[in-house]
Amino acid sequence: MKSKASAPGKVILFGEHFVVYGVKAILCAIDKRITVTAEKISERKIFIKSNIGELEIQPNKLISEINSPLKPFYYLANKIIQNKNFGLKINVDSEIPLGVGLGSSSACCVAGAAAISKLVGDISKEEILKLAIEAEKTIFENTSGADCTVCTFGGLMEYDKKNGFSKIESEPNFHLVIVNSNVEHSTESVVGEVKKYKENNKEKFSKLCEDESVLVENVLEMLKENNVKGLGQKIIQNQKFLETIGISNNKLRDMIQIGNKSSFGAKITGAGGGGCIFALTDESNLEDTIKKFKEKKYECFSVKIDFKGLDTF
Ligand SMILES: Nc1ncnc2c1ncn2[C@@H]1O[C@H](COP(=O)(O)OP(=O)(O)O)[C@@H](O)[C@H]1O
Numbered sequence: 001m002k003s004k005a006s007a008p009g010k011v012i013l014f015g016e017h018f019v020v021y022g023v024k025a026i027l028c029a030i031d032k033r034i035t036v037t038a039e040k041i042s043e044r045k046i047f048i049k050s051n052i053g054e055l056e057i058q059p060n061k062l063i064s065e066i067n068s069p070l071k072p073f074y075y076l077a078n079k080i081i082q083n084k085n086f087g088l089k090i091n092v093d094s095e096i097p098l099g100v101g102l103g104s105s106s107a108c109c110v111a112g113a114a115a116i117s118k119l120v121g122d123i124s125k126e127e128i129l130k131l132a133i134e135a136e137k138t139i140f141e142n143t144s145g146a147d148c149t150v151c152t153f154g155g156l157m158e159y160d161k162k163n164g165f166s167k168i169e170s171e172p173n174f175h176l177v178i179v180n181s182n183v184e185h186s187t188e189s190v191v192g193e194v195k196k197y198k199e200n201n202k203e204k205f206s207k208l209c210e211d212e213s214v215l216v217e218n219v220l221e222m223l224k225e226n227n228v229k230g231l232g233q234k235i236i237q238n239q240k241f242l243e244t245i246g247i248s249n250n251k252l253r254d255m256i257q258i259g260n261k262s263s264f265g266a267k268i269t270g271a272g273g274g275g276c277i278f279a280l281t282d283e284s285n286l287e288d289t290i291k292k293f294k295e296k297k298y299e300c301f302s303v304k305i306d307f308k309g310l311d312t313f
């Protein structure tokens, strides 16, 4: 018996870093997916295979004993086959580059939770999300859960620490050009640097949080109106805040400058320090924007918002 599920990656459109200090952020799922296939096998063992490696392991091991990036899958598999007399074979197929802030880990956890749990019965998306967040915590103890939520339900979402998640019902028709610096970043260490900045610049940082809150409220209005040019201006403004808190570098600045010339606006997405930027486009400037990045030999691709979220087969 086999089951299959796929989940999208994500982009943080507005509010990264400030969200850590209570400001609202806006994120969306993207149409790049991770597909997980799970199969019951008679041998009581767990086999996991992905483009990043393979793991063959007995059940019932402590998660702290597993030293592998495939750990979230082991967590899910081991949990589901507790008190069962079968093993599992898991295959991971990914379109999402890893470690650059596009949500590969959340997409893995959501698709993995869905494919594996479906082998033992039907469960709701809410229950899958709960399992996925548990699995993601085996990699990042402090995950807010925002990434797994947007990968499960798809579309656009607002999130703040106090009120949690809420879906934004508009369906804007823009394309994002994602440009990968190919520099892996550690979210934890960049967040640590921002904390130092905040402590050394208390008043300035608190004003930036206020400005970011106002910006996000404006963006929510613009999304309702599908005002793509206005959104571009807000992206440029948000990037200035990110420059101020010190998460940019020369490579990212060069990428953003190229994006700002041809698209409506470009900014870092996620922690910064490396990872990706995105440029906002529509049909009128999509091709030109991609061409400009490719001329400078940057790795880039276009994505649209994914409104489907988790899909099971
Ligand atoms: N193709 C894949 N196969 C297996 N695990 C993956 C894959 N892509 C991502 N992962 C999991 O996600 C982790 C990367 O998470 P992270 O560094 O947060 O990157 P991202 O920002 O892309 O989510 C990997 O260490 C691994 O546990």
Ligand SMILES: C[C@@](O)(CCOP(=O)(O)O)CC(=O)O
Pocket (backbone or CB within 6 Å): 012, 015, 016, 017, 018, 019, 020, 100, 101, 102, 103, 144, 187, 191, 269, 270, 271, 272, 275
């Ligand atoms: C910097 C931060 O706001 C987002 C980090 O995003 P990512 O892990 O780079 O996708 C941290 C957080 O929200 O926990």
